[in-house]
Amino acid sequence: xxxxxxxxxxxxxxxxxxxxxxxxxxxxxxxxxxxxxxxxxxxxxxxxxxxxxxxxxxxxxxxxxxxxxxxxxxxxxxxxxxxxxxxxxxxxxxxxxxxxxxxxxxxxxxxxxxxxxxxxxxxxxxxxxxxxxxxxxxxxxxxxxxxxxxxxxxxxxxxxxxxxxxxxxxxxxxxxxxxxxxxxxxxxxxxxxxxxxxxxxxxxxxxxxxxxxxxxxxxxxxxxxxxxxxxxxxxxxxxxxxxxxxxxxxxxxxxxxxxxxxxxxxxxxxxxxxxxxxxxxxxxxxxxxxxxxxxxxxxxxxxxxxxxxxxxxxxxxxxxxxxx
Amino acid sequence: xxxxxxxxxxxxxxxxxxxxxxxxxxxxxxxxxxxxxxxxxxxxxxxxxxxxxxxxxxxxxxxxxxxxxxxxxxxxxxxxxxxxxxxxxxxxxxxxxxxxxxxxxxxxxxxxxxxxxxxxxxxxxxxxxxxxxxxxxxxxxxxxxxxxxxxxxxxxxxxxxxxxxxxxxxxxxxxxxxxxxxxxxxxxxxxxxxxxxxxxxxxxxxxxxxxxxxxxxxxxxxxxxxxxxxxxxxxxxxxxxxxxxxxxxxxxxxxxxxxxxxxxxxxxxxxxxxxxxxxxxxxxxxxxxxxxxxxxxxxxxxxxxxxxxxxxxxxxxxxxxxxxxxxxxxxxxxxxxxxxxxxxxxxxxxxxxxxxxxxxxxxxxxxxxxxxxxxxxxxxxxxxxxxxxxxxxxxxxxxxxxxxxxxxxxxxxxxxxxxxxxxxxxxxxxxxxxxxxxxxxxxxxxxxxxxxxxxxxxxxxxxxxxxxxxxxxxxxxxxxxxxxxxxxxxxxxxxxxxxxxxxxxxxxxxxxxxxxxxxxxxxxxxxxxxxxxxxxxxxxxxxxxxx
Numbered sequence: 001x002x003x004x005x006x007x008x009x010x011x012x013x014x015x016x017x018x019x020x021x022x023x024x025x026x027x028x029x030x031x032x033x034x035x036x037x038x039x040x041x042x043x044x045x046x047x048x049x050x051x052x053x054x055x056x057x058x059x060x061x062x063x064x065x066x067x068x069x070x071x072x073x074x075x076x077x078x079x080x081x082x083x084x085x086x087x088x089x090x091x092x093x094x095x096x097x098x099x100x101x102x103x104x105x106x107x108x109x110x111x112x113x114x115x116x117x118x119x120x121x122x123x124x125x126x127x128x129x130x131x132x133x134x135x136x137x138x139x140x141x142x143x144x145x146x147x148x149x150x151x152x153x154x155x156x157x158x159x160x161x162x163x164x165x166x167x168x169x170x171x172x173x174x175x176x177x178x179x180x181x182x183x184x185x186x187x188x189x190x191x192x193x194x195x196x197x198x199x200x201x202x203x204x205x206x207x208x209x210x211x212x213x214x215x216x217x218x219x220x221x222x223x224x225x226x227x228x229x230x231x232x233x234x235x236x237x238x239x240x241x242x243x244x245x246x247x248x249x250x251x252x253x254x255x256x257x258x259x260x261x262x263x264x265x266x267x268x269x270x271x272x273x274x275x276x277x278x279x280x281x282x283x284x285x286x287x288x289x290x291x292x293x294x295x296x297x298x299x300x301x302x303x304x305x306x307x308x309x310x311x312x313x314x315x316x317x318x319x320x321x322x323x324x
Numbered sequence: 325x326x327x328x329x330x331x332x333x334x335x336x337x338x339x340x341x342x343x344x345x346x347x348x349x350x351x352x353x354x355x356x357x358x359x360x361x362x363x364x365x366x367x368x369x370x371x372x373x374x375x376x377x378x379x380x381x382x383x384x385x386x387x388x389x390x391x392x393x394x395x396x397x398x399x400x401x402x403x404x405x406x407x408x409x410x411x412x413x414x415x416x417x418x419x420x421x422x423x424x425x426x427x428x429x430x431x432x433x434x435x436x437x438x439x440x441x442x443x444x445x446x447x448x449x450x451x452x453x454x455x456x457x458x459x460x461x462x463x464x465x466x467x468x469x470x471x472x473x474x475x476x477x478x479x480x481x482x483x484x485x486x487x488x489x490x491x492x493x494x495x496x497x498x499x500x501x502x503x504x505x506x507x508x509x510x511x512x513x514x515x516x517x518x519x520x521x522x523x524x525x526x527x528x529x530x531x532x533x534x535x536x537x538x539x540x541x542x543x544x545x546x547x548x549x550x551x552x553x554x555x556x557x558x559x560x561x562x563x564x565x566x567x568x569x570x571x572x573x574x575x576x577x578x579x580x581x582x583x584x585x586x587x588x589x590x591x592x593x594x595x596x597x598x599x600x601x602x603x604x605x606x607x608x609x610x611x612x613x614x615x616x617x618x619x620x621x622x623x624x625x626x627x628x629x630x631x632x633x634x635x636x637x638x639x640x641x642x643x644x645x646x647x648x649x650x651x652x653x654x655x656x657x658x659x660x661x662x663x664x665x666x667x668x669x670x671x672x673x674x675x676x677x678x679x680x681x682x683x684x685x686x687x688x689x690x691x692x693x694x695x696x697x698x699x700x701x702x703x704x705x706x707x708x709x710x711x712x713x714x715x716x717x718x719x720x721x722x723x724x725x726x727x728x729x730x731x732x733x734x735x736x737x738x739x740x741x742x743x744x745x746x747x748x749x750x751x752x753x754x755x756x757x758x759x760x761x762x763x764x765x766x767x768x769x770x771x772x773x774x775x776x777x778x779x780x781x782x783x784x785x786x787x788x789x790x791x792x793x794x795x796x797x798x799x800x801x802x803x804x805x806x807x808x809x810x811x812x813x814x815x816x817x818x819x820x821x822x823x824x825x826x827x828x829x830x831x832x833x834x835x836x837x838x839x840x841x842x843x844x845x846x847x848x849x850x851x852x853x854x855x856x857x858x859x860x861x862x863x864x865x866x867x868x869x870x871x
Contacts, residue, residue: 253500253526284498284526324520 004182007175009149010114011040013156014078016186018048021076024160025052027063028080028114037082038116038175064090067111068098068165076160077111084117084169085129098165099140108163112156118171118210118260119308125296128304130209130261135167136238136270142191143238145169147212149180151235154189162191171210178213194241196248200230203321204248206271207258208234211309215258218314227322237267245271246279253284254321260308263291285324290317332381334365334403336396345509346370347395347644348402353385358408365403367772369644373743373779374736374772383407389513391502395644397509500526508533645741656803660843664798664810667856671814671834673866674698689756696732696788697759699811699838701871702862704728704750704758707784710855714783716804717846727751731782731802732762734769743769744802746782755871786811790836799841806846810839 004012018024025048026041032055035042045053056063060081067077081087087094090113098109119128136143142164146152152170159166197212198219207215212233219229230248234240249255255275257268272287290309298304336346350367353359364376365385379385386406390396497505497512501524505512515532517524633639642650678693685693707714707728715724730750735742745765747753753761768774785802790813797810817835820828838859842852 253498281499281503284500324523324525 001181001183003179004149005176006146006149006152006170006178007038007040009153009182010156010170011042012182013153014040014160015044015047017076017157017160018044018052020186021160023074023076024078025054025070025075026078026080027054027056027067027070029056029058029063029082031055031080036080038172040114040170041080060086060089061093064093064098064111064113067113068093068101068109071098071109071111072101072107078114078160079111080114082116083123083127084115084131085126087113087115087131087135087167094135094141094165094167095138099138101140102164103140109165110160110163111165112159112162113165113167114156115167115169116172116175117169118173119297119304120173120210122299122301122304123172123297124299128297130169130259132167132169132237133261133265133267133270136240136267140164141238142166142236143169144191144236145171145209146189146235147171147174147178147197147209147233149178149182151189151195151233153182154187155191155235157186158188158191161188166191169209173210174213189235192236192239192241194244195233195235196244197231197233198229200228200252202227202252203229203254203256203318204232204245204252205229205256205258205314205318206232206234206245206248206268208237209260211258211260214309214311214314217311218318221311221315222318222322225319225322227318229318240267240271242274242278245275246282249275249279250282253282254324255283256288256290256314256317256321258290258309258314258317260292262294263289264294266291285321288317288321290314330381330407331386332383332405333401334377334380334405336368336390336398336400336402337377338398345395345397348390348392349374350392351388352376353379355385355388357385359383359385359405373774373776374645375774376772379405381405389511391497393506394502395506395509396511400509400511401513495521495523497524498526501529504529504533643741645743649741652803653800656800659803660801660806661845662798662801662841663844663849663852664839664841665849665852665856666796666837666839667860669836669838669860669863670819671695671836671863674863675814675834677866677868685756685759689760691756691760691763693755693759694762695814695836696786696811697755697762698863698866699809700730700732700747700750700762700786701753701755701758702859702866703784703786703809704730704753705862705871706855706859708751709858710851712847712851713807713842713855715806715846716783717806717843718804722846725783727783729781729783731785731805732765733785733787734766737770743774743779744782744785745769745774745778746780748781785809790814795837797839799839801841801843806843807852808841810841812837812839 014026018026026044028036028041030037031041032045032050032053034055035044041053056066063079063081064087067079070077081090094113098111101107101109115131117130117132119130121128132143132145135141142159142162144155144159144166146155156168159168198216200219203222205215205219212231215229215231219231222229230252232241232245232248234245245255255272257271259266259268261267263269266289268289268291272289275283275287290313292307292309295307298307346368347370348366349369352364352366359365359379359382361380361382362378365379366377368375368377383405384407385403387404388402389404390400390402396402495513495517501512504510504526510529510533512524512529515524515529516522517528519525519528631639674695678695678698682693685691711724711726712722714728715722717723727748728750730747731744732747733742733744745768747758747761747765750758750761765774765778768778782802782805784805785808787797787799787808788811789797790811793813795812795815797812799808799810801808814834814836816832818830819833819835821831821833823829838856840852840856
């Protein structure tokens with residue numbers, strides 16, 4: 001099986017769908033001639049032509065609005081935000097129109113919005129955020145956050161296939177850093193199904209996106225202390241795989257939720273609350289959260305390092321929970 | 325510490341011979357509160373009765389070892405009472421435990437009495453706190469509870485938590501540990517904790533159970549504590565006017581039946597299910613919107629997994645009493661060949677008599693005279709003429725009871741279940757005694773002061789859904805009895821009567837249906853009908869002098 005980077009996997013999946021389905025097209029800033037800010041769509045315009053790989057004006061509102069309209073008339077648009085942070089400009093089109101259209105009028109809105117997200121490279125407050133919880137809160141939107149190249153490909157295809165608006169959060173820090181085997185053939189990864197990244201008996205660690213790797217390193221360290229950590233990679237936060245989480249908690253009786261987004265109102269709160277609500281009698285300790293503090297993402301590299309949960313933070317949290 | 329002060333353990337009392345465990349439903353005192361001997365300390369629920377448990381001693385409730393909702397084996401230490409002003413319980417030096425064993429002998433002798441005891445309460449109170457300490461030591465030594473107090477020199481168990489007594493008091497028991505402890509009948513205080521501050525972790529208790537420690541009976545079995553129930557009578561000297569079980573004026577008294585007496589208001593045959601207007605649209609759409617997330621999978625639970633709640637459902641565990649009722653009702657239907665026969669009874673005489681006697685009963689005897697008392701009295705009378713109604717099938721033998729222990733079904737408030745206290749030797753009681761006994765057991769059933777013996781040994785049962793207006797029922801027999809009488813509502817009906825000259829006339833009469841369910845394995849229709857005929861006759865021609 002060929003080895004691909006996370007970025008190549010997204011690109012591959014997208015290309016495969018465009019070859020397979022003429023309704024699929026790409027719409028975003030600099031996605032055409034330039035091949036995208038991160039080169040996900042490099043070579044796409046050459047292959048599919050300017051009418052399927054369209055350079056948009058500098059307006060996220062126009063991009064999402066245009067995609068929504070195209071979806072209503074039967075297309076399968078894939079929008080690209082240069083950075084996930086900019087999606088706030090398209091809030092109204094996404095939240096007021098796209099998310100509710102099916103409920104109001106019965107019209108499916110099969111759009112995908114690709115959202116390069118996450119920090120770790122001094123991108124500062126406008127280029128580092130992980131706004132998934134804001135959108136996971138909106139009924140009618142789905143949010144996926146793949147962590148591995150294989151899931152990146154399988155989920156981009158599922159997202160394109162899905163009849164609902166799907167926000168596809170691709171973590172920039174994983175783009176070229178993470179390489180793994182990715183099947184050549186077309187396949188899908190079901191939206192809303194978690195993946196057990198690592199099996200363990202003592203603590204359940206629920207996370208997604210780039211934090212899966214932070215969690216994995218921490219879990220390896222805990223192994224030396226004879227504490228076995230089960231990592232549940234959610235892959236989707238809306239819908240999220242409650243069953244997988246609760247099943248794991250029933251086994252381990254302790255849970256830690258880790259995310260790169262800020263703490264208050266982060267999606268970890270929803271997961272922690274659900275565990276407390278539905279698995280109360282399985283718990284042998286408090287449900288713990290590790291997340292970024294409630295501030296914008298700082299520019300300064302040392303501050304950013306302090307801000308984004310690091311392996312040491314997770315190790316400390318896991319140890320505390322293990323000792324409880 | 326004064327010389328007579330000792331630390332006293334409270335153990336889960338033995339509520340009846342066949343009861344092996346009890347569930348703590350409510351602590352009436354919190355840790356640190358002072359309590360008098362015999363003052364109610366907690367409420368427990370077993371499959372037989374719900375009752376209050378009195379404190380075995382005066383002092384301070386130093387420690388609660390089993391939480392509300394925990395189900396623990398009989399004899400398990402559930403709390404510690406320390407002398408007032410003393411150090412917290414766990415520090416006390418090897419206290420001889422008045423572990424309740426001593427009192428039990430007296431109690432078991434006395435235990436028949438309470439049911440009959442007039443509510444003026446002549447039965448001596450048996451105060452656990454008075455139990456001589458000397459007698460208790462043997463039992464105490466075996467009681468696991470003592471391991472904690474015993475000094476290490478003697479302590480046999482390596483498993484116990486002798487070293488951190490102080491923390492023992494504040495140790496938090498997590499939900500999962502509490503649940504595992506309840507499921508395996510483990511006293512968490514006996515488990516050595518390795519968590520923070522000595523907290524017992526899930527792993528600790530699992531290891532403890534694996535080691536087989538939980539299997540040993542938690543206490544010396546038999547003699548243990550029958551006595552916590554004693555204060556039931558202590559409390560019984562209720563006001564003279566012990567409330568009669570029923571409140572409604574007209575039809576009598578206390579209970580709901582063990583069956584479903586009311587004709588179900590069968591809903592009109594299903595109208596086509598109303599669909600939300602939006603639904604068809606949603607279906608028509610080529611693409612479903614994001615499905616609501618799958619119903620929460622209950623945490624994978626091996627035993628006694630609570631049922632999963634689907635949408636718009638709530639799930640709660642059955643109480644021990646509910647489980648007991650469920651099992652018994654099903655078993656009864658599987659055992660007996662139920663047949664129900666209904667008689668209409670004209671209660672004109674009884675109504676008139678009650679009207680006349682009511683005041684006298686209340687003023688002179690402090691007893692509210694209910695219709696149920698008349699019916700109970702007449703039933704006992706009829707039973708004596710038709711003894712198979714008061715029998716039991718035991719294997720291939722017919723066992724006739726030459727006494728009548730009359731069960732009276734009492735519904736607990738809030739639909740929480742029902743309980744059938746028994747009036748012992750009902751054949752010895754006249755109308756007044758019957759009325760008094762009914763009032764007594766009904767009151768005690770509702771205030772959770774029944775003793776195990778109060779609910780055992782019935783030979784015939786009366787249930788009384790008529791209080792709620794029911795006019796017909798098909799009750800389920802309380803095993804191993806063979807019949808149950810269902811008392812329906814007293815209603816005025818036009819009936820055809822014979823006038824003074826033998827002519828037919830329509831009159832308004834207070835009528836009541838009595839439904840008898842009997843076990844056709846033993847009792848045939850003619851026998852049951854004759855029993856009912858006599859019962860009807862007794863009621864319709866009530867002879868004041870006789871009763």
